[in-house]
Amino acid sequence: MPLKIRVILVEPLYQGNVGSVARAMKNLGYSDLVLVDPCKLDGEACALASHARDLLENARIVDSIQDAIEGVNLVVGTTGMTCSKGDEHIRMPVHTSRQLKDKLNGCSGTIAILFGREDNGFTNDELKQCDMLVTIPTSEEYPIMNLSHAVTIVLYELSDVVPGDIPLGEHFDLELLYEHLAEILNDISYPEHKKNKTHLMFKRIFGRAMLTPREIQTLRGVLTRTQRTIR
């Protein structure tokens, strides 16, 4: 299984950006574009897609991130904002685009890379659906990049990943692992006010650990045995 990259734009607001993204994708040799509830796409999107109009026309349009990430192995959210508070697990830790490439070297599977709205990025609930967060190192003076430039940089960085034989577990199975971990927190009467943060920490740790299917299976086996012992 090779390494495949899927670009997912979440509710893009400006059709020119969608067209520009399609062009940059084709320039860099990518073709899997999914749009979650996008703006209207007509003349301007086509004009900016230029010779990548086919890619734009073949883009899959869906209603939800859940639909967009179906069947993928890893869900990577891109964010311009990083959080300095160490206890705020939702945005911590954030990897750089280069670190993402280094992590993907040697792996196989389908990687979904999500880009948020031009104005407001992602909601916290959307960020929680990501296995890993990635940011592009930018100037502090003006950190907000144009959407198509951000896509261009991430895809350029990933274009020399050297894929390998390490299979990545499916995001769906990771989700089952996360649910299992939430059950354990209940089983051990973990303090209610800490539950959400600790659960999110689990997601961040196992998300960036790039688990194989076998590892997910073994972890769930440990959790099941733990639950049996507790109960």
Next chain:
Amino acid sequence: MPLKIRVILVEPLYQGNVGSVARAMKNLGYSDLVLVDPCKLDGEACALASHARDLLENARIVDSIQDAIEGVNLVVGTTGMTCSKGDEHIRMPVHTSRQLKDKLNGCSGTIAILFGREDNGFTNDELKQCDMLVTIPTSEEYPIMNLSHAVTIVLYELSDVVPGDIPLGEHFDLELLYEHLAEILNDISYPEHKKNKTHLMFKRIFGRAMLTPREIQTLRGVLTRTQRTIR
């Protein structure tokens, strides 16, 4: 002396692209923008520059590449077209954006990076003014990138160059070296029909060799001595 990057757009045709370039430059922490005989720049350029309007307004506008590259150490031309004919020195060899970064590691000086017109790139005479040619690896299916995306990729790549103490000679002194080499070709009655190509080959070799001021001086000393001996 640190490593400084100057972005030079040669006769850009669309003001939206110029604005987008300004934004990407500021995002990535660069500020030295020079425009050679650009299109009209008004509302659209400002809109796309967004919060990099200051950078756009401070861009130096000049009439010629000669003026744009004044005082720089290395002139790098970016090109989407590579030539496979080994005897066509004008476009050979072309380095990738990553190779450019690797070459600049450890160096100091001002590097001018030239980007050509959106439709026709550079003329051959303009390419000859470059010390080194660089291309972005793109898909064969659709290799022509949008101008601002090309600038974004090159600057992103260069943003983690590790500068050092190796000083680069000035482009102006390189030009004097090239003229000196042309004299030598005359002095040795080099076949007229081969002169231009061989001279261009000299430029390509010494251009990509990243000569220090001392090396240029020493080479010119050798050439002067050679001329004296011949004459």
